[in-house]
Amino acid sequence: MNQRVLIVDDEESIVTLLKYNIEKAGFLTDVAYDGLEGLRKATEQTFDLIILDLMLPGMEGTDVCKQLRQQQVDTPILMLTAKDDEFDKVLGLELGADDYLTKPFSPKEVVARIKAILRRSNKQVPTNDKPYIKVSELLIFPEQYEATIRDETLTFTRKEFELLLYLAKHKGKVLSRDQLLSAVWNYDFVGDTRIVDVHISHLREKIEPDTKHPVYIKTIRGLGYKMEEPY
Template structure:
């Protein structure tokens, strides 16, 4: 396995342990220890994955992630020493793809990085394939663009991939496990309810009220589907 990973944590000993496990698996790793250095390193190295601690000097992880999303679509795994769900959801709300709560196994982190990098960086559709339309929503998989009422909707890579999978099988209810397999890969380990968090962000960006959904519908006991009300 190869790929560039940026590890950002002010606990230098932990950062070095994580880096050693990643390097052992063939990744190119750079460690930095504060928020401003993380942004500089991300611009210089264009990493495939950023492992980002929530509590950092200079700029915290949430602000680093928010700024990172203005120039990079790399995968972001947020690390937090706090156990409150709000911390995890805050990180995901600014564009993180996954999270781990400290203490964690370095092997689990390596497994999640590997699963992310097995995901295709670009889901290619046939050049002649038309955009998928759901009323005012247009999903152009070939161009990786989404428009709502003609206006572009900025999505993270994970959000777009979820929408692409759902829109490809309109009116078919997909379970969380099926969505995890399609988007995160079969090797992913973690809480399947991570899907719910990303679906929530998608709905907000698409102005899709879950109580009266236009696009993404919850199928109780199963998961989610796209399409009109049955």
């Protein structure tokens, strides 16, 4: 069955270009020309990936992304923007986007990004024959994309969970920000280390008893981060 891509953009020329090249690559497409229509389609139908413009009438792309993640819609999102701005980039990823592309772009690059995101999102995570990874009171269930701490179920964005899982699988090892960028965000975001810091901060808010004195995810000054058994 062909994979389905939802294109949410208000520029008809961009939509026509994307639609032609994405369908040529073997995908099915649907289109929304404003944020509210995009949000409705994304929540009422099933898609394998969403291409979401940052600036949209009705509801901005960042708000659409935020709403989808709050409603537990974990469809991968490729965000588009006319701005080459680090704040926009970090904000989009912080809200739960999986990748980021600045206009103007080549159709080949868009198709390549789509394929790369779908490959990453469809990867099975090895679990070492165990249903979960345990770090003290923190239990991580890779196949379910879930985690609990002291029997409380935690909620993460896709990237937060992938970062948490990577840290847990390398428990006790110091991991640089560039290592984490390469492993969790792939090559696309190497150098934007602030993205890692933002996501580490969000993880700490969810798993640490005291964010001022973290016991699970330690900062190793000048090097990066390390997950430890706190108890």
